[in-house]
Amino acid sequence: MADIEVTSTCEEGYTVESVINGEWELVVDALSNDGPSANEVLAADYASCYIPAFRVAADKHGYDDVGNIEVDVEADLDEDDDLVSIAFDMSVEEDLGDDEQDIVELGEDICHVHSALREELHADIAIESGV
Structure with a gap:
């Protein structure tokens, strides 16, 4: 098992939702509309x-x-x-x-x-x- 595990998903567009170590959620948007870039x-x-x-x-x-x-x-x-x-x-x-x-x-x-x-x-x- 890795020290850090991240699952990142992009359903459409440029917004990516990541789950870090199965616990923390982070939203990153390349266009800074739905979250920080x-x-x-x-x-x-x-x-x-x-x-x-x-x-x-x-x-x-x-x-x-x-x-x-x-x-x-x-x-x-x-x-x-x-x-x-x-x-x-x-x-x-x-x-x-x-x-x-x-x-x-x-x-x-x-x-x-x-x-x-x-x-x-x-x-x-x-x-x-x-x-």
């Missing part, structure tokens, strides 16, 4: 994976609770609707001082989505802590 889901998934990875990285640097983390994601598409860039603008409640960049980089190493993307699509991360 695959690129929109990828951008949200990247941030959703990076935030917990960032928390683990901060913990490894001695910050046991960094408080609220908010990530605004911007992704750019080319004329073929292929992702060409992703940027994260992060706000972190705890002041991380001189450890900010080290925590960002360790978070990248821990994030599974970051590891899965080709290098030119790795997020350009700007961080402001102590907000």
Whole structure:
């Protein structure tokens, strides 16, 4: 048995309904009419994976609770609707001082989505802590 099992169904048009591990439902629509597009889901998934990875990285640097983390994601598409860039603008409640960049980089190493993307699509991360 695989670690992740997904059944995706498209009855017509461009809307795909997926059931993940027999439990979670996700609707993705290439036209963004009935749900987010695959690129929109990828951008949200990247941030959703990076935030917990960032928390683990901060913990490894001695910050046991960094408080609220908010990530605004911007992704750019080319004329073929292929992702060409992703940027994260992060706000972190705890002041991380001189450890900010080290925590960002360790978070990248821990994030599974970051590891899965080709290098030119790795997020350009700007961080402001102590907000």
